Amino acid sequence: DARVTQTPRHKVTEMGQEVTMRCQPILGHNTVFWYRQTMMQGLELLAYFRNRAPLDDSGMPKDRFSAEMPDATLATLKIQPSEPRDSAVYFCASGLSTPFTSRDRGFGLNEKLFFGSGTQLSVL
Amino acid sequence: KNEVEQSPQNLTAQEGEFITINCSYSVGISALHWLQQHPGGGIVSLFMLSSGKKKHGRLIATINIQEKHSSLHITASHPRDSAVYICAVESNYGGSQGNLIFGKGTKLSVKP
Numbered sequence: 001d002a003r004v005t006q007t008p009r010h011k012v013t014e015m016g017q018e019v020t021m022r023c024q025p026i027l028g029h030n031t032v033f034w035y036r037q038t039m040m041q042g043l044e045l046l047a048y049f050r051n052r053a054p055l056d057d058s059g060m061p062k063d064r065f066s067a068e069m070p071d072a073t074l075a076t077l078k079i080q081p082s083e084p085r086d087s088a089v090y091f092c093a094s095g096l097s098t099p100f101t102s103r104d105r106g107f108g109l110n111e112k113l114f115f116g117s118g119t120q121l122s123v124l
Numbered sequence: 125k126n127e128v129e130q131s132p133q134n135l136t137a138q139e140g141e142f143i144t145i146n147c148s149y150s151v152g153i154s155a156l157h158w159l160q161q162h163p164g165g166g167i168v169s170l171f172m173l174s175s176g177k178k179k180h181g182r183l184i185a186t187i188n189i190q191e192k193h194s195s196l197h198i199t200a201s202h203p204r205d206s207a208v209y210i211c212a213v214e215s216n217y218g219g220s221q222g223n224l225i226f227g228k229g230t231k232l233s234v235k236p
Binding site: 033042043044045055056091114117120 | 157159165166167168169170171172210212223224226227228229
């Protein structure tokens with residue numbers, strides 16, 4: 001079965017340390033999302049790529065977070081320096097987006113999203 | 125006001141009951157997704173729909189675009205249906221096209 005692979009599953013680190021999370025999207029998917037989930041806020045978008053180009057990273061604290069897609073098989077989310085308030089579960093999801101036939105509707109997902117298992121991050 | 129509102133927040137049902145979870149949204153969308161998150165934390169996409177109704181096993185999802193409302197129904201509920209159900213809408217405006225905006229989720233507990 002095709003699936004989104006995220007590593008690591010769990011990460012415990014000390015405040016100030018760098019954290020790197022990795023995601024391998026499903027082969028053939030052109031859209032990758034990074035989400036963060038906390039009890040208080042639920043699921044929030046951090047960054048999103050289509051065809052490896054960053055489209056929306058407005059939800060990401062840019063002074064410490066960075067997201068990249070060095071190639072179509074790898075997306076990374078980096079936190080440097082990490083802080084206790086970054087403790088959360090981080091999900092990667094991938095899907096296939098295609099242009100809508102209607103000119104003004106832009107792009108959209110044309111099938112369900114597939115989520116990775118998440119990285120549970122604890123910053124002490 | 126949140127762009128995606130779900131109700132109820134929590135729902136307890138007896139095994140076999142018919143369950144309805146509602147989702148209302150206030151933004152323009154190209155599609156709506158229903159997701160399921162089990163206690164272990166994994167998220168599975170149940171449905172993606174932009175009109176009408178979809179059915180998969182005991183799950184039925186409907187959407188009314190004019191009223192900006194969707195429902196997820198579970199027939200003959202079972203304890204294994206216990207999970208958090210999350211509604212998410214796919215934005216169709218500006219630079220956020222294709223992004224998902226999430227509701228807070230409905231926690232369902234089905235008692236045997």
